[in-house]
Amino acid sequence: MKNWQDILRASITSPADLNEHFNIDITSLSKVAAAFPMRINPYYLQLIEKTGDPLWKQAVPDAAELLDPVCMEDPLGEEELSPVPNLVHKYPDRVLFLVSSQCAMYCRFCTRKRKVGTGKMSITPETIEAGLDYIRHHPQVREVLLSGGDPLLLPDSQIEYLLRELRRIPSVKVIRIGTRVPCTLPMRITPELVAMLKKYHPLYINTHFNHPAEITPESSAACGLLADGGIPMGCQTVLLKGVNDTPEIMRQLLLQLLEIRVKPYYLFQTDLTYGTNHFRTSTATGIKIMRSLIGHISGMAVPTFALDGPGGKGKIPLTPDYILTRGDNLVFENYRGEICTYPESGDGI
Numbered sequence: 001m002k003n004w005q006d007i008l009r010a011s012i013t014s015p016a017d018l019n020e021h022f023n024i025d026i027t028s029l030s031k032v033a034a035a036f037p038m039r040i041n042p043y044y045l046q047l048i049e050k051t052g053d054p055l056w057k058q059a060v061p062d063a064a065e066l067l068d069p070v071c072m073e074d075p076l077g078e079e080e081l082s083p084v085p086n087l088v089h090k091y092p093d094r095v096l097f098l099v100s101s102q103c104a105m106y107c108r109f110c111t112r113k114r115k116v117g118t119g120k121m122s123i124t125p126e127t128i129e130a131g132l133d134y135i136r137h138h139p140q141v142r143e144v145l146l147s148g149g150d151p152l153l154l155p156d157s158q159i160e161y162l163l164r165e166l167r168r169i170p171s172v173k174v175i176r177i178g179t180r181v182p183c184t185l186p187m188r189i190t191p192e193l194v195a196m197l198k199k200y201h202p203l204y205i206n207t208h209f210n211h212p213a214e215i216t217p218e219s220s221a222a223c224g225l226l227a228d229g230g231i232p233m234g235c236q237t238v239l240l241k242g243v244n245d246t247p248e249i250m251r252q253l254l255l256q257l258l259e260i261r262v263k264p265y266y267l268f269q270t271d272l273t274y275g276t277n278h279f280r281t282s283t284a285t286g287i288k289i290m291r292s293l294i295g296h297i298s299g300m301a302v303p304t305f306a307l308d309g310p311g312g313k314g315k316i317p318l319t320p321d322y323i324l325t326r327g328d329n330l331v332f333e334n335y336r337g338e339i340c341t342y343p344e345s346g347d348g349i
């Protein structure tokens with residue numbers, strides 16, 4: 001099998017190249033790819049079965065990206081919340097540290113599509129040092145989330161440099177890596193990478209699968225390698241119209257994630273990112289899906305459905321409402337719609 005770098009180098013980066021495999025409107029999609037970069041590596045490409053299927057929608061530019069009437073470039077206000085370039089300090093005790101501008105695939109729904117994979121995202125030795133320095137001088141930061149782009153597209157030596165430097169900071173207790181490569185380029189998860197990562201525990205990885213067709217022998221093996229390295233794995237799924245916005249698809253995805261040792265962590269309502277409006281469902285769709293899951297499948301497979309507040313307001317859980325009335329008795333429905341009553345204790349109200 002080719003190594004991951006060779007697979008990545010063989011990626012399709014223009015609609016004209018895609019036309020060898022599928023019949024598409026090259027002119028219109030080329031305009032989209034000029035605005036928002038395209039990269040589909042050969043591994044992910046062979047998972048796409050036909051035009052318009054759920055994997056196609058995630059990977060292939062769509063004319064709707066340039067016709068977005070609602071959304072904005074930076075809906076989470078990340079640039080405003082960056083005390084130094086490429087580091088977002090939104091919550092008091094944790095920071096988001098962007099350490100790579102590249103991804104194994106450029107997802108069409110990406111929250112950071114304003115800059116990921118483009119010259120607008122400049123990650124240099126200077127920005128890395130400025131980020132590390134900021135963390136060193138802010139001891140309230142106990143958790144660092146390495147993201148990008150995809151941190152695992154960096155060479156092992158650069159990832160190790162970052163982990164080693166972070167581990168030298170006594171106030172940093174937990175390191176998290178956000179990466180989509182277990183799903184989009186699972187060959188990147190090599191035994192050598194895992195052997196290096198496991199030196200820096202407590203280390204967590206949050207990966208990102210959106211559809212059951214992304215769970216393959218290759219992605220299962222990648223997640224297994226990471227889990228065998230003692231790395232707890234979570235999944236941050238995005239609710240995407242036409243991809244996973246039905247109870248049945250979501251149920252299959254979540255249950256299969258548990259089988260490959262990945263704990264569903266978040267299900268995100270799509271952010272208001274310019275160029276992604278065509279992926280947005282109503283929040284009611286997500287709440288209905290959550291209602292179809294809670295109680296019906298293992299609680300371990302049920303993520304938190306959340307909306308990231310526009311303007312950097314933080315994550316807000318969106319939960320189905322089971323409560324009918326409050327008072328001396330709490331009256332609520334259970335997952336089967338049966339009415340239940342729980343007498344309140346009388347304190348604390």
Ligand code: SF4
Pocket residue numbers: 102103104105106107109110111112116148149150180
């Ligand atoms: S892998 Fe993540 S950061 Fe990269 S394009 Fe996809 S969603 Fe965006």
